[in-house]
Amino acid sequence: MAISFDAALGIHESALKLRGQRAQILANNLANADTPNFKARDVDFKQMLARASGKDSTFTMHATHERHLTAVAHGESDTLYRVPQQPSIDGNTVEEQVEHGEYMKNALQLQASFTFLNSRFKGLTSALRGD
DSSP, X not given: OOOOHHHHHTTHHHHHXXXXXXXXXXXXXXXXXXXXXXXXXXXXXXXXXHXXXXXXXXXXXXXXXXTSOOOOOOSOOSEEEOOOSSOOTTSOOOOHHHHHHHHHHHHHHHHHHHHHHHHHHHHHHHHHHTO
């Protein structure tokens, strides 16, 4: 019987990868907190995870005739601009307290995903050994 890692690990592999990408975006925001006209960015994690798992149903279109054109979504981006609660004079939209909070929340969720994946791998290892 073959082992399917996709079935064994579920969505948590994709979640770990996406949390890492979000951490990079949030760290970039914090690094540019003093850069004039820098626009803080973030991602919609739920939408990215749905897209990675193939369950994103935000844009579906079915052709009813063979001569219909195929639909192509233009301008679709995972990164979005954060709207500041208190805009700064120099045009920078990074609010350090918000970015720190989001970064720490993302770090905790990344650690939770990592811990879950680690327990899954331990379970697979013990199953292979016959423990």
